[in-house]
Amino acid sequence: MLLLLKDQITIMRKILFLSFIFFYSSVLFAQKNLIPMPQHLEISKQGSFPLKGNLTVGAGAFETQAKYLANQLESLLQTKVTLKKSGPIRFQKINNTAVEKHDYYELKIDPSGVFIAxxxxxxxxxxVQTLLQLVEENQASGSIPALEIKDYAKFTYRGAHLDVSRHFFTADEVKLFLDYLSRYKMNKFHWHLTDDQGWRIxxxxxxxxxxxxxxxxxxxxVKDSKLTKDGRYGGFYTQEQIKDVVAYANKLQIxxxxxxxxxxxxxxxxxxxxxxxxxxxxxxxxxxxxxMDDIYCPKEETFALLEDVIxxxxxxxPSHYIHIGGDEAPKTRWKTCAHCQEMIKKEGLKDEFELQSYFIKRMEKYINAKGKDIIGWDEILEGGLAPNxxxxxxTGIEGGIHAAKAGHDAIMTPVSHMYLDYYQGNPQSEPLAFNAELRLDKVYSFNPIPKELNEQEAKHILGPQANMWTEYITNxxxxEYMLFPRLLALSEVAWGTSKPEAYKSFENRVIHEFAYLDRKKINYSKAIFELNGNIVSRDGKMYYELSTIKNDNTIRYTTDGTAPTVQSAVYKEPVVVDRTMTINAANFSAARMVGSVLKQDFVISKSTGKSIQLLYEPNEAYQANGTATxxxxxxxxxxxxxxxxxGFNGKDLVATIDMAEPVSFSNVELNVVDQNASWIYYPQAVKVYVSQDNQNFTLVQEVGKEVIAKSKGTIKLSFEKQHAKFVxxxxxxxxxxxxxxxxxxxPAWLFVDELSVY
Structure with a gap:
């Protein structure tokens, strides 16, 4: 009997120990869902602080933040929160001179209270933002586990930009944008208020x-006819609306x-x-x-108006900065303008680039006199940088490097890592975007401090900014969709806690944050769950490979054009592509599809998968999958x-297809692009030749620009039946x-795809 009792006690101890380990692991995991991740986080074993019942917030040295916290807690917990001079949730000011870190704070939680210094x-x-994320995370359990955080920002400038000129967004929508930034500790909002398509202030x-x-x-x-709209479009912000938005941002420390x-x-x-x-x-x-070629002329009337605007x-x-643009200013009109050419001579300038520098420096001097400094896009480096x-x-990181080495401050926002108008997933399953790609992992990988800078020069890098240009973003x-979840990666880069080796951990936190976005009804991309498709040739056959970054999911697919379900085939090896087909595939977690369906159409012709040689190489930025494309x-x-x-810039496409053996055909088809705003134009002519030996070619058909202009992007050349080995x-x-x-x-760009032989 005694032996049995001892066994029972031993078993109970094991159960309690395992329960503790499970609880502690859950606590640890829960606290590591913070975004951005704090610089230092230590989980304690000293119990937890209860969230149930009435709570009291002690204002201490930060009454404004105490009121803000109390209001947020009342809304979140649906309970009464009292604001007093002191309380179990309390604030204290740290002597600022003793702290060298930007925005340094300490957050300590134990059973007796919550302490913010x-x-x-x-x-x-x-x-407060960190605390609110902890409250949300632990709301169901009714208490926040004891912990201690010591945190600070690596960069003083943590920015996001919104273009309201190409498409207009209301003042209330701008406030929502600010809300999103504030949750993730972003502190600068770059408001792009004027451009060719609208003046908004x-x-x-x-x-x-x-x-x-x-x-x-x-x-x-010109890119998508669905975005073409007849009728008057626009809007602007009154000065009263701007004052209101600025005051709102100030409360959010933006x-x-x-x-x-x-x-x-x-x-x-x-x-x-x-x-x-x-x-x-x-x-x-x-x-x-x-x-656009037409820009401001640098004459007195222009400067007078711009000074009035300033x-x-x-x-x-109240910002320390005024952004004056300075980018993409063609010199076409200035080169033929008598006034501009006279000004170049009068001011002893070398050329139109130095005239732009004169323009910027003159406006900078006026703005400096108002107690402000200017920011400009990196083209302001052309012709000489303004003093302050x-x-x-x-355009890259080079402008920032140049500025920092010259002793000027720089903000890093390269197109390669910081342009949120780019696709974040497969264009076939994403809404319309600018024709480039920026995935979540690439944003997360960005280091704003170039390796080319020494320690002293690096101090001039203020921080990163992501840009939201809205040519193709109409509402x-x-x-929201283009902002999330990439804003989460940006916030961690800007706060200074992103680590390349920790991306998988970050990715898990992002997925966890989706629940918050769902509760707030915020639209976001699920490209993180997306499948990747890759076409490969092997042993004379063509295959379609599927992969996913979420390896714990199951890929299911169909080849008959129907949507995949839990009953569809499980992907185990590359799919053979030997006929015209549509492959649809998706990620499944248990019995639920996650992410979007990857759809790939294959149209098989006699040239599909054959060897092909080019006389001229495509531009290195547009080589896709090489000649096999x-x-x-x-x-x-x-x-x-x-x-x-x-894509070819200033070059023809000259392609020779080896059909492997002589075959009969009477049609050749190819696809081209005409998007003049992007400097892409239809070809002037297309010619088709045939040969048996790859040496002597015979012209069998050609079409000129009149036929091509009517082609709608698909050029078809028909001719008498040929029997040849080379096309x-x-x-x-x-x-x-x-x-x-x-x-x-x-030189115009030429874009070509799929040479089909029938």
Whole structure:
């Protein structure tokens, strides 16, 4: 009997020990779902702080943040939260001179209370954001486990940008954008208020800027006809609305940096005041995207208006910075403008690039006199950098390197890692975006400090910023989709806790955060669950390989065009592609599909999978899957050029297909692109040749630009039946972009896909 009792006690001890280990592991896991991850987090074994019943918040040194926390807790917990001078949840100020870290705070939780110590108002706010995430995480259990956090920001500038010119978003939607930034400790909002397609800020001294400049007659999208809209489109923010948004941002510890573009991207302003141009106009507010040749003329009337604009802008925005653009300013008009050429001589300038530098420096001097500094896109480096300017490095990291080495501050926002208007998944399953790709892992991998800088130079890198350009983003739900979950990666990069080796851990935290986004009804991309498809050739056959970053899921697929279900075939090895077919595949977790369906159409012709040689190499940025791209049975998506298209700049496509043996055929078909705003043009001519020996070729058909212009992107050449082993296709590019078009005089791009032989 005694032996039995001892056995029972031993078993109970094991059960209790295992229960403790399970509980402690769950606690540890729960606290590690924070985004951004704190610099230092230590889980204690000292119990937990209860969330049930009435709670009291002691204001201490941070009354504003205490009130904010109390309101948030009441809403979250649906319980009464009292605000007093002291309480179990309390704030204390740390002597700022003793803290060298940016926005340093400490958060300690034990059974007796929650203790927040912060160096600044903003640090206290960030401590509250961390605490609120912990409350959400532990709400179901009714208590927060004891822990201690010591945290700070690596970068002083943690920014996000929103373009409201290409498409307009209401003041309330802008506030929502600010809410999203604040949860993840972002502290700068770059508000892109003026551009060719709309002037969005009320300027009382020049009312035509909004009366005329805020509205375009139509929206003519050359990339996707679904975005083309007839009728007046636009809107602007009154000064009262701007004051309200700025005050709202201030409560969230976010500095709003307004952007007033100059000297380029000015067509909306020129539509209102054409006398500020080189030609005198008339102009209309921009109806298409791209870079416009008409920009501000650097004459006294122009500077007078811009100074008036700055006078009103500085009264609305307490920000230390005014962003003045400075990017994509073609010198076409300046080169032929008598006034501009006279100014170059008068000021002893070398060329139009130095004239732009003169323009920027003059406006900087005026803005500096108002107690502000300027930020400009990295083109302000051209012709000489203004004395106190901060460079926003977007074309790459080189602009930031150049600025830092010259002793100027820089903000890192390269297109390669920080452009949120790019696709974040397979374009076939994603909403329309700019034709490039930026996936979550690439955002997370970004290091804002270039390795080329020494320790002293690196101090000039203020931090990163992600940009949301809205040519193809027409509503705020789409803004949310493009922002999430990439904002989460940005926040961790900006806070300074991202680590390449910890990406899988971060990815799990992102997936966990999806529950919060669902509760808030925030639209977000599930590309993290997406399948990747890859076409490979092996042993004379073509295969379709599927893979997923979530290896614990099951891939199921169909080949008959139907949607995959839990009954569909489980993917175990690459699928043979030997006929025209549609493969649909998706990730499944248990009996539930996660993410979107990957759909791939294959159209098989006599040239599919055959060997192909090119006379000229495609541009290194647009090589897709190499020469095989032209004969893989997959038609390119005209909204995304990085995949399934070969791009040539200033070169023809000359391709020779080895059919392996003589075959009979009477048709050749190819796909091309015409998107002039992106400098992409239809070819001028297409010729088809045949040969038996790859040496002597006979021309069998050709078509000119008149036929190609009517092709709608698919050029078909029919001829008498041929029997040959080699087929050569020559596609002649447009030599130079015509005058009056964006990029006039430059070599045109040629994009070609799928050479089909029937």
């Amino acid at each position: 912060a160096s600044t108002e903003s640090a206290a706010f960030y401590a 009320e300027i009382k001294s020049h009312p035509k800027l909004t009366a005329i400049g805020a509205y375009r007659a139509v929206t003519d999208d 500095e709003i940096i307004p952007e007033i573009e100059m000297p380029g991207h000015a067509q909306a302003a020129l539509a209102a005041y054409p006398e500020l141009s080189c030609t005198g106009g008339p102009f209309q507010v921009g109806t298409t995207w791209g870079v 006078d009103e802008v500085v009264t609305l925005f 300017a901060t460079v926003m490095s977007w 705020f739900k789409h803004v 032209l004969v893989d049975g997959v038609y390119g998506n005209k909204q995304y050029f990085k995949k399934n298209w070969l 050569k296709v020559e596609v002649q590019h447009l030599n130079k972009i015509p005058a009056g078009s964006g990029g006039a005089g430059s």
